[in-house]
Amino acid sequence: MLTARAEIDLNALQHNFAKMKQCCPKSKIIAVVKGNAYGHDAILVAKTLSGADAFAVARIEEAVALRQAGITRPIVLLEGCFCAEDLVIAAQYQFQPVIHHAGQLADILAATLPQPVRVWLKVDTGMHRLGVFPEQVAHYVAQLSHCANVSGDVGFVSHFYRADELSAPTTHEQLACFIQATAPHPGEKSLSNSAGVLYWSDAHFDWVRPGIALYGISPRGDSSGIAEGLQPVMTLKSTLISVREHKAGESIGYGGNWIADRDTRIGVIAMGYGDGYPRTAPNGTPVLVNGRKVALAGRVSMDMMTVDLGPESQDQAGDEVILWGKGLPAEEVARHIGTIAYELVIKITNRVRRQIISAGHNE
Numbered sequence: 562m563l564t565a566r567a568e569i570d571l572n573a574l575q576h577n578f579a580k581m582k583q584c585c586p587k588s589k590i591i592a593v594v595k596g597n598a599y600g601h602d603a604i605l606v607a608k609t610l611s612g613a614d615a616f617a618v619a620r621i622e623e624a625v626a627l628r629q630a631g632i633t634r635p636i637v638l639l640e641g642c643f644c645a646e647d648l649v650i651a652a653q654y655q656f657q658p659v660i661h662h663a664g665q666l667a668d669i670l671a672a673t674l675p676q677p678v679r680v681w682l683k684v685d686t687g688m689h690r691l692g693v694f695p696e697q698v699a700h701y702v703a704q705l706s707h708c709a710n711v712s713g714d715v716g717f718v719s720h721f722y723r724a725d726e727l728s729a730p731t732t733h734e735q736l737a738c739f740i741q742a743t744a745p746h747p748g749e750k751s752l753s754n755s756a757g758v759l760y761w762s763d764a765h766f767d768w769v770r771p772g773i774a775l776y777g778i779s780p781r782g783d784s785s786g787i788a789e790g791l792q793p794v795m796t797l798k799s800t801l802i803s804v805r806e807h808k809a810g811e812s813i814g815y816g817g818n819w820i821a822d823r824d825t826r827i828g829v830i831a832m833g834y835g836d837g838y839p840r841t842a843p844n845g846t847p848v849l850v851n852g853r854k855v856a857l858a859g860r861v862s863m864d865m866m867t868v869d870l871g872p873e874s875q876d877q878a879g880d881e882v883i884l885w886g887k888g889l890p891a892e893e894v895a896r897h898i899g900t901i902a903y904e905l906v907i908k909i910t911n912r913v914r915r916q917i918i919s920a921g922h923n924e
Contacts, residue, residue, distance in 0.1 A: 562879070564800045564831035567909055568886070569601055571609050571919035573792035577775050578610055580790055584758050585765040589614035591637055591751065593772035595623060600907040601776055601794055602915060604630040610775075617770055621647050621656065628654045637681065640691070641665050648672045652710075659683050659718060661691040666701060669710050677712035680705060681751070684742050686735040688722040695742035702746050714748035721764075724756035725781045736764050756780040759789060778891055778902045785890040795906050796886025797913070799836075801850070801878050803829040804870065813867055814859030819844045826870045827858065830882050835863040837909040838884060839898050842866075846897040849883035850876055 581590055592613040598606040607616055607627055615635035618624050621643075624636045641659045642648045645668045651658050652674040660666055661683035669680065682701050685692030693701055698717075705715045719739050723729040739752055749767040755774035757764045773779075777786040777793040786793055807813065807827040812820045828850060834840040838861055846857040848868050858869040870876050885891040891902035898905075 562800060563914060564802070565836045565913045566798050566916050567600075567913050568796040568798060568916045568918050569605065570792070570794050570796070570887075571605075571917060573777055573794045574601075574606065574609055574775065577777055577786075577791050577794070578612065581758055581769070581771045581774065582612075585753070585762070585769050588753075588765045588767060588769045591615045591617045591768055591770045592775060593617045593639075593754075593770055594627070595619040595639065595772070596907045597623075599773060599776050599903065600909045603627060604632070605915075605917065606775075607632045607634075614768070615657075621650060624656050625650065625654065635679075641683075642668065644668070645672055648678075648710075649674060652676050652678050657681060657716075660701065660705070661693065666704060670704060670708055672710055674710050677710050679712050679716070681716040681718045682748075684717060684719045684739060686719040686738040686742070687731060688720050688735075690720075690722075692719065695738055698742045699745070702748075715746065716748045716751065716768075717743040717746070718751045718770075721752065721754055721757050721761075724754065724761055724764075727760055732761060732764075736761070754780070773903055776906065778906070782892065782896065782901055785892045787890060793886045793891065795891075795909075797832075797838075797884040797909065798886075799830050799832040799882050799884065801828045801876060801880045801882060802831045802865075803878055804874075804876055805829065812859070815862060816860055819859040821858075821869070823872065825872045826874050826876070828855070828868045828870045828874075828876055828882075830866050830868065831864065832866050832882070832884060833862050833864045835910065836913050837905075838866065839900065839905070839908075841900075842894075842898045846894060847889060849889045851880055852888070854889070 592610050594603040595618045597603045617637040619640050636656050638658045657679045659681045683692040705711050723731045751768035753764045753769040755771045758769050758771050777791045779786045779789050805827045809823045832838050840861045847854045855868045859867045885894045895902045
């Protein structure tokens, strides 16, 4: 019996991509597939999203894996190259590195490359994590524009940090800063992440970079993908491996931190932190069993978790369980745990079997 499994619905993925296109019909789309496509399988996602104009990853090894799998679309290195040797690899594979500090500028000016590369310049418009200051943009553009290792106009990127908060003034401030810093220069521009695509139409520019929304998850923690017109791509499933009678006043699991307030039935699920389900999930976290929500009861262990099925339940060993996805939004589970759905999906381990779901394809 196959227990822990993650169904990856490629029809839902294509639906969400179409939604991104609908939101920004005049912009080209860089589909973000970093972190193994947020735990969904980067190669599978990239091959499915053949309509994407480019892909983006965080690290060069992610980009190399895509190229070696036959992905020919442009690939943007969001964190750039970390050393001069990586620049040579980027040129060989025609990756597009982002420049965000003086060391990276020095590397590309001094490099001997087999062919020039297209580069993007990251502008720090307020997140204060990576990027050059707005007043430095002209200097960087001048240096890069006269560099034989650089192909074409320098592109410009920045990153929203509160675009999921619709009333936050910081997004307007970042937008104004980005426009002012880049307006004198001809290169293409990209500012919008998933939240920018969904909520800030005046920030779409030439390219948008949706990430989490492609996978059917809302960038707003107080919302859900379904509410945004998206469909969950990952549905994490497992199986009841035991159903036990449990008496009032008895505890269950490590630490005995859950005690039954009535006679009930306890379901044991083949799912634990060894599969990537958070050990920190508290009592009461919802789980879907036979189409109804039941509550986590007791501490999540490495291979198992337990739920209170209720005294009148008819559930049996072998019944299917949904941990999140269709019928139970990952955002809802994340709120109970005190995290974000991004973290849930990306932490699924290799012990969980991926099953591909699409029209005419189920494996």
